[in-house]
Amino acid sequence: MQNLLHNLNPEQLAAVTLPSQSALILAGAGSGKTRVLTTRIAWLIQTGQVSPAGIMAVTFTNKAAKEMLTRLSSMLPINTRGMWIGTFHGLCNRLLRTHYKDAALPQAFQILDSQDQLSLIKRMLKAHNVDDEKYPAKALMYFINNAKEQGLRANRLEPNDPIERRMIELYELYEGQCQREGVVDFAELLLRSYELLARNGPLRHHYQMRFRHILVDEFQDTNDLQYNLLKLLAGHDEEGGGAIFAVGDDDQSIYAFRGANVGNMQAFEREFRVKNLIKLEQNYRSYGHILDSANYLIANNTKRLGKNLRTDAGQGEQVRVYEASSDLEEAQWIIEEAKSLTNEGVPRSEIAILYRSNAQSRVIEHALFAAGLPYTVYGGLRYFQRAEVKHAIAYLQLMDNPHNDSAFLRVVNFPTRGIGARSIEQLQMAADSYGISLYAAVPYMTGKAGSSLGNFVKLVESARFETQQLPLPELVRVVLERSGLLLHYQNEKEGADRIENLEQMVNAATQFVQEEGFGQGAPAHLGPPALPQAGEAIVNQDGIEILDADAPLANVMSPLSAFLTHASLEAGDAQAQAGQDALQLMTVHSAKGLEFDAVFITGLEEGLFPHESSARELDGVDEERRLMYVAITRARKRLYMSFTQQRMLHGQTRFNMKSRFFDELPEESLKWLSPRVQTNWFAGRKQTTAWDDAAFRDGSDNKIAQQITQKSGNGSGWRVGETVAHAKFGEGVIVNIEGGAGAARAQINFGSAGMKVLDLSIAKLERVGR
DNA sequence: GTCCAATCCTTTTTT
DNA sequence: AGGATTGGAC
Numbered sequence: 001m002q003n004l005l006h007n008l009n010p011e012q013l014a015a016v017t018l019p020s021q022s023a024l025i026l027a028g029a030g031s032g033k034t035r036v037l038t039t040r041i042a043w044l045i046q047t048g049q050v051s052p053a054g055i056m057a058v059t060f061t062n063k064a065a066k067e068m069l070t071r072l073s074s075m076l077p078i079n080t081r082g083m084w085i086g087t088f089h090g091l092c093n094r095l096l097r098t099h100y101k102d103a104a105l106p107q108a109f110q111i112l113d114s115q116d117q118l119s120l121i122k123r124m125l126k127a128h129n130v131d132d133e134k135y136p137a138k139a140l141m142y143f144i145n146n147a148k149e150q151g152l153r154a155n156r157l158e159p160n161d162p163i164e165r166r167m168i169e170l171y172e173l174y175e176g177q178c179q180r181e182g183v184v185d186f187a188e189l190l191l192r193s194y195e196l197l198a199r200n201g202p203l204r205h206h207y208q209m210r211f212r213h214i215l216v217d218e219f220q221d222t223n224d225l226q227y228n229l230l231k232l233l234a235g236h237d238e239e240g241g242g243a244i245f246a247v248g249d250d251d252q253s254i255y256a257f258r259g260a261n262v263g264n265m266q267a268f269e270r271e272f273r274v275k276n277l278i279k280l281e282q283n284y285r286s287y288g289h290i291l292d293s294a295n296y297l298i299a300n301n302t303k304r305l306g307k308n309l310r311t312d313a314g315q316g317e318q319v320r321v322y323e324a325s326s327d328l329e330e331a332q333w334i335i336e337e338a339k340s341l342t343n344e345g346v347p348r349s350e351i352a353i354l355y356r357s358n359a360q361s362r363v364i365e366h367a368l369f370a371a372g373l374p375y376t377v378y379g380g381l382r383y384f385q386r387a388e389v390k391h392a393i394a395y396l397q398l399m400d401n402p403h404n405d406s407a408f409l410r411v412v413n414f415p416t417r418g419i420g421a422r423s424i425e426q427l428q429m430a431a432d433s434y435g436i437s438l439y440a441a442v443p444y445m446t447g448k449a450g451s452s453l454g455n456f457v458k459l460v461e462s463a464r465f466e467t468q469q470l471p472l473p474e475l476v477r478v479v480l481e482r483s484g485l486l487l488h489y490q491n492e493k494e495g496a497d498r499i500e501n502l503e504q505m506v507n508a509a510t511q512f513v514q515e516e517g518f519g520q521g522a523p524a525h526l527g528p529p530a531l532p533q534a535g536e537a538i539v540n541q542d543g544i545e546i547l548d549a550d551a552p553l554a555n556v557m558s559p560l561s562a563f564l565t566h567a568s569l570e571a572g573d574a575q576a577q578a579g580q581d582a583l584q585l586m587t588v589h590s591a592k593g594l595e596f597d598a599v600f601i602t603g604l605e606e607g608l609f610p611h612e613s614s615a616r617e618l619d620g621v622d623e624e625r626r627l628m629y630v631a632i633t634r635a636r637k638r639l640y641m642s643f644t645q646q647r648m649l650h651g652q653t654r655f656n657m658k659s660r661f662f663d664e665l666p667e668e669s670l671k672w673l674s675p676r677v678q679t680n681w682f683a684g685r686k687q688t689t690a691w692d693d694a695a696f697r698d699g700s701d702n703k704i705a706q707q708i709t710q711k712s713g714n715g716s717g718w719r720v721g722e723t724v725a726h727a728k729f730g731e732g733v734i735v736n737i738e739g740g741a742g743a744a745r746a747q748i749n750f751g752s753a754g755m756k757v758l759d760l761s762i763a764k765l766e767r768v769g770r
Numbered sequence: 771g772t773c774c775a776a777t778c779c780t781t782t783t784t785t
Numbered sequence: 786a787g788g789a790t791t792g793g794a795c
Binding site: 060061062087088089090111113114185186187189190221254255257258356357358359379413416418419420421568569570571587588589590611612613614623624627649650 | 771772779780781782783784785
């Protein structure tokens with residue numbers, strides 16, 4: 001115990017040792033949030049207040065869940081298996097697998113990822129001759145997910161207009177289709193679990209009695225359905241429920257765009273009558289100037305619970321700000337700074353380059369590649385999402401649940417086996433008219449189409465038969481062969497990588513079988529044992545005994561089903577081998593939860609960061625500001641910020657003003673880097689276009705700039721890309737200049753004041769020097 | 771059934 | 786610009 005609690009600061013200690021009541025911990029960035037969560041669990045168990053089985057801890061990412069498990073097992077000499085620690089989706093999956101009958105699901109139900117979900121919707125729209133101009137698949141998907149996240153089924157939605165009426169009908173059709181195929185989407189995992197518990201009193205009561213302590217990480221990211229699920233589990237409206245220990249940071253809520261509701265924090269405080277609100281404001285990560293910047297910036301947001309980070313680490317270095325002339329030059333500057341950091345002894349893996357959107361990485365990657373600097377880009381295509389891996393998975397899915405139409409269509413003619421669009425269309429019609437799956441409709445087909453489809457079915461059947469007794473990794477290997485996938489990619493000229501990815505799957509299966517505790521040689525198809533290990537019996541509505549879902553997955557599903565679930569729920573990090581010494585490139589979103597010695601925040605321009613689309617959304621800029629807050633607080637020792645006068649985006653050159661966020665940072669914490677001497681990077685570059693001219697004039701080399709203005713110049717005395725100030729419109733950036741000397745007019749982007757065309761001989765403009 | 775050219779679309783991302 | 790998707794030609 002002494003060990004457990006020592007080294008905690010007073011607030012952390014208070015949080016860890018709170019009595020068994022619901023509590024809200026406002027944990028600022030770098031304040032030891034994960035430490036508090038895990039120590040709390042360990043303390044509860046060690047002091048005998050709860051058994052491991054009485055603990056449920058929920059996170060949003062698999063990474064966070066794993067981290068928690070690792071830390072816990074280093075603190076306590078206990079088996080973590082009895083505890084429910086995982087993501088919302090992972091835990092719901094476990095619940096539904098155990099109680100699949102009560103949830104009205106087939107035992108081998110499969111999980112659709114977003115890709116599969118979209119393709120199912122597209123297929124459905126086509127089958128019902130829906131005008132996809134009027135009802136785009138993506139819009140419908142958004143509509144459905146949104147409804148589910150609010151806990152609403154189609155029959156509970158009220159249409160406001162004919163379009164919505166149709167959407168609701170389509171939502172209903174979609175649900176029917178999923179049910180027929182035996183598949184569930186991500187939102188469905190949660191909604192089904194919610195409904196299962198809401199409907200089934202004895203079951204709900206059982207879990208309420210079991211989970212005395214529910215701990216929730218990143219509470220600010222919960223959506224309404226997740227919050228309601230928690231309320232149900234904690235028995236909020238009922239007698240004797242458990243306690244929820246919620247940890248979150250309203251300032252780091254950056255997922256509103258996908259349904260997260262920060263309001264859940266206030267709602268939780270109110271509805272659970274939280275007496276224990278503890279703020280963790282001591283930061284152990286960053287130096288003073290960095291924290292001051294973060295605090296100043298976030299103070300511009302109104303609706304906050306209020307929190308200010310502090311540190312004992314001293315002020316440290318100022319934040320370095322750099323204005324580049326173009327995105328290319330920005331990238332070049334980053335490279336030089338990164339090189340000198342490396343020379344100072346900072347490992348490359350401790351240097352992060354952050355950007356608002358993925359599209360920005362290309363320019364930087366290009367420059368890094370040219371400079372020969374090793375780098376890793378986060379957030380690329382994940383392993384289980386690669387086309388060839390999805391194909392192999394589809395074969396496995398068909399073997400486990402042949403009624404999964406998405407899987408069927410993905411591979412029925414891949415590798416090609418002479419089954420064309422025509423045959424598929426006929427099959428589709430047959431399936432629709434009988435109301436059965438494509439696979440089940442194959443026997444109704446006649447003629448040539450019938451025989452080739454029949455052969456495909458035979459292939460799947462025989463693969464299943466042949467692998468009946470094989471353990472999972474062996475099964476995967478056989479399927480790779482029998483499906484013809486390996487052969488197909490062997491004949492393709494760019495296929496080597498794909499083959500490697502496919503063979504990797506055998507390893508993934510081996511590792512999976514070991515980690516999940518399936519018997520080493522257990523046949524992959526074998527269902528769960530008839531008598532699962534000890535678990536309390538529960539009597540359901542119909543008086544039938546069911547089992548508690550505390551058994552390992554091995555007891556509720558076959559190795560194959562479990563592996564497929566794993567593939568959908570944990571798409572697999574693309575950069576599992578990212579350990580090498582490389583610069584870390586990622587979006588600000590994916591940087592959440594990470595920290596680095598040195599951080600570059602790039603592209604700090606109006607329209608990019610804050611992103612232009614945020615202006616249209618309610619509280620959109622506030623969310624962008626929180627995003628910026630997250631970015632700043634990633635840095636331990638050194639922070640860089642950069643912006644550029646011009647940038648290529650979607651094939652067009654844009655001239656942006658520097659981000660408004662610069663005006664919200666404390667001046668004394670910023671160090672505006674003096675313009676550097678021009679490097680010979682520019683040498684030899686053609687100067688034919690206005691863009692190139694502008695690229696030369698970053699203010700760092702005024703002589704050259706003036707010369708060029710005079711030579712090529714429009715004689716107006718102003719140049720494109722320059723920042724100017726106007727008495728009425730404020731600061732703006734010159735986007736274009738038309739006409740010659742004396743009659744020049746400039747198109748100027750005044751940001752919030754809009755785009756204006758001003759006559760340069762009349763308008764009173766001032767240069768804004770930085 | 772396959773291949774290539776025209777067309778579309780582009781915020782952030784996890785499960 | 787670039788990639789993913791779709792439609793038409795063979």
